[in-house]
Amino acid sequence: MTDESQLRRQVVEAADRLFYAHGVQAVGMDAVRAEAKVSLKRLYSLFASKDDLVIEVLRFRSRQWDTGIAATAEGARTPREKLLAVYDFLGLWFEQDGFRGCAFINSFGELGGVSPRVAEVVRRQKADFQRYVADLVAQTGAPPSLAPQLALLAEGAQTTAAIAGDSAAAADARRAAETLIDAALAAGAAR
Amino acid sequence: MTDESQLRRQVVEAADRLFYAHGVQAVGMDAVRAEAKVSLKRLYSLFASKDDLVIEVLRFRSRQWDTGIAATAEGARTPREKLLAVYDFLGLWFEQDGFRGCAFINSFGELGGVSPRVAEVVRRQKADFQRYVADLVAQTGAPPSLAPQLALLAEGAQTTAAIAGDSAAAADARRAAETLIDAALAAGAAR
DNA sequence: TACAGTAGAGAACGAACGTTCTCTAGGCAA
């Protein structure tokens, strides 16, 4: 049982590496098998189909994102700093070797039009992030309309960094976020 | 000759519809043939391979984007209004039936990892847009650092609207852009 | 009418892929 869940994780991580680097459809199940160092039989005993594996990989990425964001927020004290920490987190990520954008956005572009399950997982992930930002915005006392604006910056930074191959988008987004937060707080205070 | 270029356009538009709706790899050349109402032989006499067709479709989208943005800017007088018109353009696009995000971002996610040609076309398209925004920013007199911030909002709006299936992202981006532009101009004036 | 050339329809080919099946070797109980 523990052995099985450990194997599942091993396969999911291997598939995640390959899917992220090359795209889902460009990676065959045999390549996943080789990367995960499992037999094809075992692979199909752990996941009924490639579709199921793809969904599991996305859920895995989702958990990774959550813990990464939470860890970065740890180092920040005020809600404002926690919000800005999101962009610092993005900056570190963009610098990593093999960064190729947001796996959810990529998967949505590739499979969202044909796989409702993929579309749903991606939608949920993005909705969760919107909620996370909205909570922090509420804690700053700024009006709720600030939250989607800050989320837009984060989404835009991910695609821009991926396509331009330049991590500067994180710093750009952070500076824009500072301006927006300060303006929102000033507008609130003036009222 | 004119006949040939007209046929090419007919095929490119058909392929664009299918690729955009379902993703490139989910659409076979036979489906393109059916949608374009051409024979397979003719199809391959117009485009040497599916790869070539994909590139041509992206270039077609690129021209469409350029003319769309230019047309929207027509109705605006000041550089500031031209910048904000970008988000109005996005808003109209998001409302259209079958909107499924930015074709360049989608293609990059699907094929960027395996096709350098696709990655290059996407990169160029996004760089052109950055330049367009930077030109307008310069005309407003705001510091150049404002430009990538405004571009981030546009990129983020496209993915957010696609995934959430909600066109509100355009209005969010527009409001954020107004705030950023005003803040940048105020900071410049204060100096 | 006879014929050459062209283009369409779609069959055919070869490769790749998701999935299943077969064969074999190794471990373990009796």
Added chain:
DNA sequence: TTGCCTAGAGAACGTTCGTTCTCTACTGTA
């Protein structure tokens, strides 16, 4: 040791897809 069960390696199967080939019908010309 003998027999049984499991699991790995990878062959095999059925399908899909990109691309090419074949056959047929039609057009225009002499």
